[in-house]
Amino acid sequence: MLTFTIRRLVLAVPTLLFISLIIFLLLELAPGDPMSQVPLTVPLEVKEEMRKALGLGEPIPVRFWKWTVQFFWVEPQVLIDNIFGTHFADGKLRILSWQTRSPVMDIVAQRIPQTLWVVGTAYVVGILIALPIGIYSAYRQYSWFDQTGTFVSMIGFSVPPFFSGVLVIVIFSVHLGWFPSIYDTTHRVTNWDSFLVQLRQMIMPVMVLALQITAQISRFMRASMLDNLNQDYVRTARAKGIGEYYVVMVHVLRNSMIPVVTVIALGVPAIFGGAIITEQVFKVNGIGQLLIGAIQANDLPMVQTLAFIFAVLIVLFNLIADVLYGILDPRIRYD
Numbered sequence: 001m002l003t004f005t006i007r008r009l010v011l012a013v014p015t016l017l018f019i020s021l022i023i024f025l026l027l028e029l030a031p032g033d034p035m036s037q038v039p040l041t042v043p044l045e046v047k048e049e050m051r052k053a054l055g056l057g058e059p060i061p062v063r064f065w066k067w068t069v070q071f072f073w074v075e076p077q078v079l080i081d082n083i084f085g086t087h088f089a090d091g092k093l094r095i096l097s098w099q100t101r102s103p104v105m106d107i108v109a110q111r112i113p114q115t116l117w118v119v120g121t122a123y124v125v126g127i128l129i130a131l132p133i134g135i136y137s138a139y140r141q142y143s144w145f146d147q148t149g150t151f152v153s154m155i156g157f158s159v160p161p162f163f164s165g166v167l168v169i170v171i172f173s174v175h176l177g178w179f180p181s182i183y184d185t186t187h188r189v190t191n192w193d194s195f196l197v198q199l200r201q202m203i204m205p206v207m208v209l210a211l212q213i214t215a216q217i218s219r220f221m222r223a224s225m226l227d228n229l230n231q232d233y234v235r236t237a238r239a240k241g242i243g244e245y246y247v248v249m250v251h252v253l254r255n256s257m258i259p260v261v262t263v264i265a266l267g268v269p270a271i272f273g274g275a276i277i278t279e280q281v282f283k284v285n286g287i288g289q290l291l292i293g294a295i296q297a298n299d300l301p302m303v304q305t306l307a308f309i310f311a312v313l314i315v316l317f318n319l320i321a322d323v324l325y326g327i328l329d330p331r332i333r334y335d
Contacts, residue, residue, distance in 0.1 A: 008319050017068070019311045020304075024064050027300050070095045071305070075105050099299040107290065108305065114185050115286035117198070119275045122206040126213025127264060133214070134221025134260075138229060139248060149218060156215025165208045165281035172204060179204050185285035205282040209275060213267070220263045224256040231255075258325060265321035269313035 058066075070093065077089040094103040137146040173181035180201050189195050228234065229252055237247045276288030283289075287306065294302035 005319070005323060008322070012315050012319070015315060016308075016312060019315075020068065020071070020308050021064065023304055023307050023311070024067065025060075027304050028060060030298075030300070066093075067095065067301075067304070071308070078103075078105065095301050095305060097294075097299055097302050099294065099297045099302065104302050104305045107302070108287070108309070111286050111290050114183075114284055115275065115279070115288070118183070118202060118205045118279070118282075118284050118286065119209065121202060122209035122275075123213055123268065125206060126210040127217060129210065130214040130217035131221055131260075134218040135225055135248070135253065137218070138222045138225030141226065146222075149222075153215040153219050156211045159211075161208050161212065161277045162281060164211065165205070165278055168204050168207060169281070181282075183282045183284045185283075205278050205284060208278055208281075216267070217260065217263055220260050221256065224259050225252060228252045228256045261324045262321050265317040265324070266314070268317050269310050 074089055074092045074094055077092070078094065080086055081089050095105065096102065097104050097107060100107065133149050137143075137149045140146055169181045172178045181204075183201050183205065187194065187198055187201070189198050229248075234247060234252060237251055238244070242251075275284075275286070276292060278284070279286045279288035280292060291303065291306045293299075294306065
């Protein structure tokens with residue numbers, strides 16, 4: 001397993017380099033000019049100097065090489081400096097946002113906590129709800145619980161977040177007045193009372209995201225459990241007199257989790273991208289809203305960096321899913 005993990009990590013490097021090249025070339029084809037928002041009173045020679053300062057006057061291979069060095073070499077040094085108080089990155093040029101003229105990774109680091117508060121909590125809540133629902137729905141197939149779970153899952157699949165988000169705002173914020181309609185990103189958790197305020201403003205966006213996550217994972221969990229409940233090894237275990245709880249929750253569940261792990265692992269980067277709409281609806285100042293703002297402002301360094309971060313998450317959680325396969329099923333060996 002260790003050899004497999006190391007081999008996959010080594011192969012991930014050229015994979016990510018190729019992905020970064022594709023993202024860079026696609027964004028080069030995007031229309032728009034960062035100088036279009038500069039006032040018309042600015043002389044042309046000043047605009048040209050500004051363009052050169054942003055690195056737009058250099059050839060594409062040179063700009064891609066500089067971005068690669070900054071992302072893979074300079075930014076890790078900045079992270080090390082912030083953690084250990086060293087000075088490896090002093091004086092080195094970082095990836096700068098065209099919109100704010102500040103380092104892109106600093107802005108991303110400021111937005112990540114807001115996204116984790118909402119998206120991370122919603123994903124954990126969705127998984128904790130979806131797995132028991134999927135297990136019990138499969139064990140009690142066609143019961144009233146199974147029928148209700150299927151109905152709720154269809155709603156979760158069918159209703160887009162821009163509709164469900166507005167709906168919960170109208171119900172719980174406008175009519176009932178239970179929760180705030182806008183997420184306060186300036187709020188800081190310092191004590192129990194401030195934590196309760198944070199929890200109160202998180203409920204509605206977490207509710208919207210968790211509905212989608214629960215609907216997807218519970219259906220996969222149910223289908224996988226049904227497939228394993230009819231296998232010969234289950235009948236053999238029951239014939240040996242093993243308790244029903246042990247048969248279902250140990251033998252069947254462990255084998256059923258293999259395809260579900262794939263859905264859960266690959267859903268982590270997907271939910272960060274899918275939370276863009278939810279963050280817009282509830283005004284959560286997170287990664288999704290940052291990406292939308294960068295696209296609207298034609299801030300290509302910001303868009304490129306965020307898109308590449310999503311790609312890194314996909315590669316990383318693919319590796320995590322493969323490692324979990326070997327843990328769940330001893331028959332799977334990579335070495």
